[in-house]
Amino acid sequence: MITRILIKNSPAFKLLDLGLFAGFNVFSGASGSGKSVFMESLLAVFGLKDSNADLIEVALKTDSLDLAAYGILADDEELNLSILKKEKARYFLNHQASSKKSLSELTKTFCKHISARGDNDLSKENILRVLDGFICSYNSTHADLLLEFQESFSQYNQTKITLQNLEQDQRHMQSFREIAQFEVEKITTIAPKIGEYEELLELKKTLSRQEKIANAIKNVRESLETLGCVDSFLQVSESECPLFFEGLSELEALLDSKEQQLHSLEETNPEYILNRLSALSDLIRRYGSIEDALKTCQEQQHKLENYKNMESDKQEIEIKLKHLCAKLDIYAQQLCENRSKGLQSFTDALAVYCKTLRLKPLEIKLSKQVLQANGTDECILTLGGSEISTLSSGEYNRLRLALLCMDANAQTGILVLDEIDANLSGEESEGVAQVLHKLSKTYQVFAISHQPHMPSLADNHFLVLKNTQTSEIKLLDTQGRINEIARIISGKEISKEALEFAKIALSKNGVI
16 A cells, blocks of 8 residues: 655656555546646556656555565565656665566556556456456365366476477487487497507508518528627637627517517408508597597487487377376366356356446356366457457446456555546446445555546545646545535536535535
8 A cells, every 4th residue: 555655846746745545545636737647657656657757756555565575675564666767767666776677576466557458457368367266255176176277287388398398309319310320330330449540550560661671680680690709709718798698689589579570461461451540540530539439439329329218208208298188178177167157156246347337238158268277268258249359448447347346366456547437427437436436445546537426435535736837736625525526517617506416425425
């Protein structure tokens, strides 16, 4: 509930500091006095309009608001909303800088504006929601059923998204799978071993020098045969040279090793070695090294295994989706039965408000739709056979009020109406006033009116006056209300009949 509003330097008000009250608050005054300017400022601070003043500030009692959910720490039960406009508008919650989006997110939970047709109050989904709330008021099992359906539908949607993502991955994976399969086959066909390339290179070098090595071994052997003189020398001189003979032994061993190697090369196929080196070289060029090629092969094999698992996962998800769909069908059928049973009572109750608002007879039918978050039903509402989309602005907004009275989940908050009874007949305006008076038992209602019915039923009647340079708003006492209602009826020259009508109207409504 708003307890105070402060406006500085708006098109109508230089400085307005106005205390506000619960219940039905009606603003009246001559055309051009500033009523709509005031309402625009009020809506701006709730993020529903652009700011039209240098400063707009409201104080709210927050009994029913969970401020902590919006990151607001309040030491008391009052919330301050303000807009400071210089070069651009800056928004504040409890004097802490905020954004228009954050402000709107907070205030949309408790503030409703009825003026434009661009909302969803009369959408099929909202009418169905109000119908469900009506049924829940006397059938607790319907509320449980709705909750179970919504939870299952949420699981259904999540599972459906999971399946879609998996199928998309599979489509992408198909091309990757072909690449992975190609790479695995290429690497596994060659079957490289770490260090093999270096060994084959050395072997290739040995093959290319095979004849030279053989001739060199022959020459060394021939030279060794002439070393008998060394032994004779050592005997004659009675000397020893063990290192010389150790070296000869090592040389003999080396010669034997090289001869064995040359002998083994006789069975080696040089073409095979060259082809093998070419294949390994190709892998090294492609992957950087044999180690990297083997690592890539392992990774691609893992991807191929995942692809096989994806198909298995897809089958499991499809089974889960099928079970959830069957479960939702059962819930949807039960919801439909409950709605069908409660539809006539709901229609009759809504028709009472429609009659008060002087609306044409209404009819509501349930029709089938594809599975949605609220089941497989949708509400088709007509007034006098006319669809909602063809209603006049006056009919549309009065029907919104009627539905608001039926909404069990929205019976609290702030309701702002900008000249809702404009262009209405006296009877229609009277009906609107009666419905708003009922709503004001739980809503704090703010309304502009140019007809006498709303001021007659108002809990608080404010007069908007235009002075020489600025406008002001004052709360009327009983005599002031009589005079203002009489002015609305008879114009600037107030007649005795108008004054008498005003007194009777206020007396009838318990004001005097």
